[in-house]
Structures are given as C-alpha cells and as structure tokens.
Amino acid sequence: MAIPSLKNDRLLRALAKQPVDRTPIWIMRQAGRYLPEYRAIRKQVPDFMNLCRNSDLATEVTLQPISRFPLDAAILFSDILTIPDAMGLGVYFEAGEGPKLRKPIVKSAISSLQLPNIADELSYVFNTIKKINVELNQSIPLLGFSGSPWTLACYMIEGGSSKNFSKIKQMMFDAPEALHELLAILADAVTDYLQQQIAAGVHAVQIFDTWGSILDPINYNKFSLRYIENIVNNLKKSNPETPIILFTKHANSLLKFIVNLNLDAISLDWTCDLATARELIAGKIALQGNLDPCVLHASKSSIVAEATKILQVFNGDNGHIFNLGHGIHPEVSPDKVAVLVDTVHKVSAEIISKKKGSF
C-alpha cells in the first residue's frame, strides 16, 4: 500500500501494519461536546444537521481537537445519518437525545425508494473534506466515515434510536425480502458516498456498524455483515489504496466472521478481549481501540494505568491504532484527554524503542 506523503503518517503506517515510532491515537467523537469551544459553536448553530451542512463551521469543529491535542488523525465532522437525510427522511436532533427522523421508512415505501444523488445532496460533506485538508496542510490524515447499511436501516425504520429495535426486527422476521431490498439500496449509497469522500480527499474511511450486534449471529451475517462486505469489496476495487476500518460495537463473538472481510483495521470496544482478538486476527488486520470511555471519568493515574495495560497487550507490534472503544462522553474534562494522548505517545514510544533495542 502506497502511503500518501504527510508530516505525521503514523495512522496510515499502522493501518498498513508497518512499523511506527509510537502508537497513533485518535478518539471517536474527538470533535464534540466535551470541548467548550465546540459547545460555543453549538450555541450559534443549535440545529446539529445545520452545523454538518455548514462547511466552514464543520471544518472549524473538525480542527478544534487537533489544535488542542497532538492527535494522529482528524475525522470529518458529520453525522452517520447524512444518507437517510439525503433520501428525504428529515434527520433532526432534540436536545440531549439521539438522532430522529421525521419520515421513518415503512415496508410499503421501500420498493419505490430511490438511490439519492449523493454528489448533489451531500456536496456539503465533500466541500468540508476539501476545506479541512487545506487547513491540515498535509500534517495528519483525515478520516471519512459512514454508518453501515444495517445501522442506517435501524434508524430509518425505527425513526430514531430504540430500546429494542422491534420494528426493524419485525420486518426482518416477517418480510426479509423488503429489508434486503432496503439494505441493498443503502449498500450502494454508502459505497458511492465513501468513494466520493475518498475522491474529495479523505485518507482512510471508517464504517460504523453501531447496531450489528443487536442481532443473533446468523441474522448478523445475513443482514449486516453481508452488506458491509459488498461495500468493502467495491471500495477495494475502486480505491485499493484507501484503508478501511470497521467499527462494530460489542463485536465479541462476531469477530470470527468480521476477520474474513478485506478490511485494513477492526475497531473494537472494551468488551472484546484484545489478546483473544489478536490471536484470532493473527496479524492480518490492524486493530483499533479499545479503552473503555469510562476510564476518562477516572483519575489521571487510572487513565495512565489503563492506557498502559492496552499498550502492553500489543507490546509495540505493528498494526495498532489507539482509540476509545466508543465515542468520548460529553462530561469528560479535556485535561483527561490530554493525559491520555500524552500517555499513549510516551508509553508506546518506550515499549517500541525497548523492543527495537532487544533485537
């Protein structure tokens, strides 16, 4: 894999399972509510989707954590529901709650559903990517992302987040063909969307399969993983140089299926035992993660201790990107993030240099 020329290419090297001098770190939701400067912007633009649609402000917000912390990657500030929004389902947010849709999808509407014109409807995303890269000026890589087809379908059918996801599951049990039709459309839309993010300049992409693990393993393969696999295979044809990361919440026993995909990295949450995952993956795919976001509620010495434990499991081997196992919580103090980033850099540099010395 050819690595683009960047001042700090550690993340891309780790994705290529090449040696690094220290473990790269970025943080899911690193641009977000735990930052006072982010909350200040949100006061100006209370509507979250309007913030995503405003390329200047989305660029500013993307760069906020980069100015504060020596992070090894930026991630596009956007929402996982831009595709359903582009399909006309009307994504909106209510204070303190997850995303909602004004027009959830019902079974009878699926057959007439059209693939959205991603280039037009989501041009704001591609403009933001270009602006961020101008500002980053080849310093660090920029990550693009999308929700997985199953995860998008969950929101589209439930009309928002859900306790039990009983509506989409009812459709899965009673009308699997209709759900497959929707998922196929979404897989095409996600492929198109990620291809255009790459064309606009992102250096790697992450697919968020937030809700795959609410399924039993058989239906997970049929209704979630299969469509992610289609996306991955298509991207590997159109953009073979662009690394793909897959995040699956609670991957656990699903990991044995995920490893068969042509992925560059798998992002794990803290419920997955890293040593077991490393054994299963046998160095073929990089791993991202997996600190419990709750560690950032603890004392600075606990943060150092817990981050160090994860780095020790990897022992400086190639193919690790440090991250939380899930998005950072809004209540976390930015000081704690500074401690985490510093710890990951220092401790991993020590482990890696000690290892080199031992050869």
Next chain:
Amino acid sequence: MAIPSLKNDRLLRALAKQPVDRTPIWIMRQAGRYLPEYRAIRKQVPDFMNLCRNSDLATEVTLQPISRFPLDAAILFSDILTIPDAMGLGVYFEAGEGPKLRKPIVKSAISSLQLPNIADELSYVFNTIKKINVELNQSIPLLGFSGSPWTLACYMIEGGSSKNFSKIKQMMFDAPEALHELLAILADAVTDYLQQQIAAGVHAVQIFDTWGSILDPINYNKFSLRYIENIVNNLKKSNPETPIILFTKHANSLLKFIVNLNLDAISLDWTCDLATARELIAGKIALQGNLDPCVLHASKSSIVAEATKILQVFNGDNGHIFNLGHGIHPEVSPDKVAVLVDTVHKVSAEIISKKKGSF
C-alpha cells in the same frame, strides 16, 4: 439430584439434564405489563414496590400467566432491587422508567454499610413464596431470584439504570477496594436472601447478572463473576439439591469463564450462538433461552419458525429450558405468547419422540 414431587417437573428434569417428553418453557417477565390483568392490578397499586410488598397481590400477579398459558414454571413476582431497598436506599419507579434509588451509595458510605436483616426486611418475599406454593399446589415449580452483586451495585451507585455506568466504573478504576467491600457485603446478602427463598419453598433460583457484560473481560472476572461464584459455592453447600441458573445479558465471550462455575443452567440471550455455546458447555450445564423477545412482535408464522429453529439446534437433547433471551416486552399481545408456548411444547415433543424412535 433428587427432584421434588410435582405434577409437572419438566423444568427440574431439564435442569438436572434428565430426559423430558417435551421442552419446558417459562418466560422472563411472564408476569408483567403485556397482560391486561396485570395492568389492572397496577392501576390499583401504582407503586411497583408496594405491589411487591403485598403478598396477596404479588401471589395473584405471579399466577396470572400460569392461568393463561401452560407454562412449565412460575417465577416469584418481585424486583431485583429488594436488597438495596432493604438496606434503606429507597427503591422507587417512575412511570415508563427503570428503577431508581432515593439514596444512592457513595464511596465514603461503604465502610459503614450494614448487612440488612433479610429475614425481617424481606419477610414479605418469603410470605409471597409460601402463598404462591399453596396456590400452585405442587403443579409446577416456583423459581426464586436475585440480582447479582455487580448488578445490584450498578443500581446502588448510579442511583438507577444508566447509559454508560460511569460512576461505578470510576469507582472501579479509582477505588477498587471500596467497590470490592460493597460487592462482598452484597454477595453475603444475596446468599442469605436466596437461602431464605429456598427455605420458604422455591424449587430453583436464578441470578440475574444484567450488567456484567458492560465490563471488559478482566474486570468482569474480578468484579462480577467472582462474587457470583462465591454465592453459587455457598448455596451448593447449604442447599445442594436446589438448582441455580445464571442469566448474563450478552454473555458471548464471557461464557468461557461462566462455564467454570458450579451452575445447573446458564440463561443466554439471542446474541449468543446456541450451537457454539453447546459445544463449549459439552453437556455439563443445562442451557436456557434464547429467543429474541422481538420475535413476539412478528407474525404467528414467524414465531413458529424462529422457536422451531432453536429447538432444532438442541435436537431434543437433555438440558434445555426454552425462554426468551431477555424479558418479554410490554407491547406484546398475549395471543403471541400462547402461540410460542404451544409451539415449544408441540415441536419439542415431536423432535423428542422422533429421536427416541430412531434408537
């Protein structure tokens, strides 16, 4: 294991891994809001804990699903938070929400925490058990239950359910000794409570470790499983004839630790692959589960199909108790439950009799 004399002892036989003529079924939260007769009682007693404390009404509610469906076990109607309530933490419920505590536990209060006088404070539970057994008149077994120490501690420290459980996790990272002190007290209290439930007449007990799987595997072993193991070992000494079932939500990769406990059954949710679990357990422990509760939102033909799939994985082998993977949802129609119970009985009887014939 000696099996008490009951008209229908299929559940106890399945727990003992003895042959049955059909697979026994009971349903988590079978006495609950999906039943109109339950909602009628709740109108009279809007305070949930007062319903638990009223032995006549708790008996009536326990028996409601038994009158409707040919279930193979009754389960005591109560709450998993009776112990924190007995400790004076003031458990209450707000409409449509989970349990809350008026006086959550803070770290500084743990060292002065007293073991509650279970016999006195929870005498209402033991009275209810006796009343239920009089009404059941040796027809089917009665299950008792408790929350696990970790799960109780989650509610006690968070003050209710929680999105991220950041308070208890902060204590776990920053003050593990204090948390261990609390968990040790709770393990003693749960042991005492279950022993007294058994003395009052329950035929088997289930420990609900609802929140064990929010932990990484190492801390799960340290903070949840270890205390469950203490309870199980103590109960096996004091009450060797009483079967113990452990329910762990999302057990998945934790199952390899759980199988080492001296349990009679493990209750799994639908995210666990049954065939893999059976392989791991190798016939040593019975399995309970594991239909996705969302199946009961689907059509009757889907319910028949999905229940049949689970029975086919077991192929009529000894040691299976049919159940949902989690509590039944309040929106489910009782008609669907009737279909499920009937399907499990008929299909399993066919599978079992076919198997016998094939020898």
